Amino acid sequence: MVVTLVILALSAVLFVSGKIRSDVVALCALVLLLLFHILTPDEALSGFSNSVVIMMIGLFVVGGAIFQTGLAKMISGKILQLAGKSETRLFILVMLVTSAIGAFVSNTGTVALMLPIVVSLAANAHINSSRLLMPLAFASSMGGMMTLIGTPPNLVIQNALTNAGFEPLTFFSFLPVGLICVFVGMVVLMPLSKIFLTKRGTEKSDGKNKNKSLNELAREYQLSENLFRIQIPEKSIVAGKTIVELNIRQQYHLNILEVRRTVSSQSRLLKTVNQKLADPGTVLRSGDVLYVNGDFEKVREFVSRFSLVLLDAHTIEDGKGNLTSDLAFYDIGIAEIVLMPSSRLLKQTVGDSGFREKFNVNVLGIRRKNDYILHDLKDVKMLSGDVLLVQGTWKDIARLSSEDSDWVVLGQPLSEAAKVTLDYKAPIAAAIMLLMILMMVFDSIPVAPVTAVMIAAILMVLTGCFRNVEAAYKTINWESVVLIAAMLPMSLALEKTGASEYISNSLVSGLGGYGPLALMAGIYFTTSLMTMFISNTATAVLLAPIAMQSALQIGVSPYPFLFAVAVGASMCFASPFSTPPNALVMPAGQYTFMDYVKVGLPLQIIMGIVMIFILPLLFPF
Incomplete structure (x- = not known):
């Protein structure tokens, strides 16, 4: 037990320091558990075949398809237009739309999608965007509490319950908790953001983007x-x-x-x-x-x-x-290339250049200093410094940059291709996501949640919601996947060595005498404090077995205790580094660390107090 606790403590210290990637720390801890024979190889690797991990991979793919097809951007953009130029209405809509999208898509992806939309709408309405961006980040975390798939801690407590033989949670078991989180968040953030987040001037553009769209x-x-x-x-x-x-x-x-x-x-x-x-x-x-x-x-x-x-x-x-x-650029793209002074094509006509025969691209125009040659290109002789606009498939344009030294391709064709949303596929992505939700919501459909997610992910690829399979793989956050897969066996080691029982005994002896409410409050705020320093997923993995053991020791239902872990791990607002969404909006909103303390810390404390009294009402002891 001592060795397991030492490994756990070292892991926590390294998680907090941030000097080593969290997935590498988790893997090192896993190897140590193997070397000290605390876990067998099968037990140590069980996390990689766990349904939670497989579901996470599938959800990354599904979420990526929703972004790639522009479905989420389409929906959110149209809804936010309802706000007009009213600051209060825009604030409320930003919170509601972000939390709704965050219920089905990763909170990081939700913020990445919503951030440019919100900045643009704020500018049009002459509203300081700094008042909206921090609430945007917080709302994405709150929305994650609405559904089973909204955030990894929800999947972690589901896994803890099913492993212990309890009735699994349904897709919308989290909905009442999530709705209360969003409501509390809106009530608390509206005055706090007005007081603390509207002092600075609107951020200025740092010049034109050098890369042309x-x-x-x-x-x-x-x-x-x-x-x-x-x-x-x-x-x-x-x-x-x-x-x-x-x-x-x-x-x-x-x-x-x-x-x-x-x-x-x-x-x-x-x-x-x-x-x-x-x-x-x-x-x-x-x-x-x-x-x-x-x-x-x-x-x-x-x-x-x-x-x-x-x-x-x-x-x-x-x-x-x-x-x-x-002019859509789904499969066919355009790019500029500059002819080098030493190019063999100089003084040759476009018709004789071989662009079509060798590279399967068309030349659509030539920029020569400040003049544009757009007609009868076939007979135009090319000169040094000419910039040619070429058209072809994205793969052929990318090949231009690697297969010849007569020119330089401006920009990165494959990066540009990745930015193109396949908007004509949006209805397909919507239908697949709806199918996945229906399979997970209705018990009459005999499909396990992990199977539903896998079916949806595969359909997204097969129906062309991604440009290719590689694009689907790129949407998966492998650091998060490896982190949770490597940390899940840690909870097994804690149980196997009696460490989780020891920790829960300490909690029970300290707080159990005051009743289950006090014990649950202790678990909630322990989780909330730890999440300020290590990832919410790692926190949930570590504390879920402790919460389960504590509830069983005093003979009450483990559901409110495990929900306390999930909510405490996700509702962390007092630091810009506690969750990726908080960090994402920091530069755009020009926030300081103290801005998060002034706005996020009161919200985190109020949310905790509300949840301590609400959770036992929703999930009785």
């Missing part, structure tokens, strides 16, 4: 001006022909930016879009939509000649580039 590039090269959508009707003479056979570039001086092909099943939810690069050999089909850039009169002549359908009106007159949003 895709839409900025499209506007700069006037791709969004003179942009027309031409659809090929049924039984058209164009169907079955290749682009080169139409001779569109030479005869009409038009540039086909892409061919968009809609594939739809009978269900509208499964509608999807295939983007095709307009290469000379592309065979056109009925229903294809050609995105064409060029002179309107030439477009009309081309449409008339082949009896095609012009879908867009001529919109160049407004000068605002309103069609920019019509």
